[in-house]
Amino acid sequence: MILDRNHLHIDEQDPVADWLVKSTKAVQTGSGELAVKIDIINHENKNKIKIDLLQPTFFRTPTDETGLFDKLKSAKEFAKKLTDNKVTISFLRSEKEAITLGSDAKPRLSKIISRSNDLQIDSIIETTHLKRDLKTD
Helix, strand or coil: EEECCEEEEEECCCHHHHHHHHHHHHCCCCCCCCCEEEEEEEEEEEEEEEECCCCCHHHCCCCCCCCCHHHHHHHHHHHHHHHHEEEEEEECCEEEEEEEECCCCCCHHHHHHHCCCCEEEHHHHHHHHHHHCCCCC
């Protein structure tokens, strides 16, 4: 996925776009409740997108066979592209911050794991819960 001045270009092999399409395709029934809340903030030439997964189980992908290291590599590459374009995406789980990717990321301990300045784990607990919620049995 590439952000430029006027367009969002999605590469045919983009893992984030692929995950989003597969997760929404996997939905069988809805509860009538909000599943996600997205806030887009533009401040001082920086864009911040907050994605609050209110019902993370809605986004499960039953056919995800990607390994942990492949996921980490994809997340690092995506986060770097976000930083290059002065964009930040924060993932929240039920209004609690879990992971921040992009220009506002300030990794501490997560830098040791990811070796990236563009990927921050805000809460190990929320990230663990989010991973569990998104994983199929």
